[in-house]
Amino acid sequence: MKKFLIIVALLFSVTLFGMDSSNVKNQMDAKIHKALNILKNKQETTEQKAKKIFKIFDEMFDYRLMARLSLGKRTWMNITDEQREKYVKNFIKLLKESFIEKLKLYNDQKIEIDDFLKTKSSRAILKTSIIDKKDKTGVDYKFYHSKKRGWIIYDVIVAGVSIIQSYRKQFADLLQNSSFEDFLKDMKKANSSNA
Secondary structure: OHHHHHHHHHHHHHHHHHHHHHHHHHHHHHHHHHHHHHHOOOOOOHHHHHHHHHHHHHHHEOHHHHHHHHHOHHHHHOOOHHHHHHHHHHHHHHHHHHHHHHHOOOOOOEEEEEEEEEEEOOEEEEEEEEEOOOOEEEEEEEEEEEOOOEEEEEEEEEOOEEHHHHHHHHHHHHHHOOOHHHHHHHHHHHHHHHO
């Protein structure tokens, strides 16, 4: 009887993960196609389109975790709670401004969702491709599983390059030559000039 219960529990957990995986893939597919329809609207500005797209995707991103990972564990542990809050706010703004700039490059590209692959019990990757007239670029969304929010994105890898690692390297270089307060001021200034 005990063996039977263990087998049923295992089958149930596999089925649950399968349903969960399928839901992520289907959810992302629906959201991406909604976003593409927004991008095709010639009547709206890039900023108006971006606002609508953020509304669609914000719930699927853990911006705070992305901010923390982009700063690196050592730096994150050595700053105050107030500095963390300022940094997270500026990082999210920087990330979104960068996204808005990239939206301007949109020219009827198609997006294919390839697969949602579990890498660990609480980690997964959604593999997608951006298809241009001649090129195909891989875009992988890295997910972790949260008990409260389900599957959440914490990194995006474009053509093999992690957005989080790129920011971490860039920020580490900047922090070698300045204090954290100066770094925050520069971030704020960069965000203001992009606004």
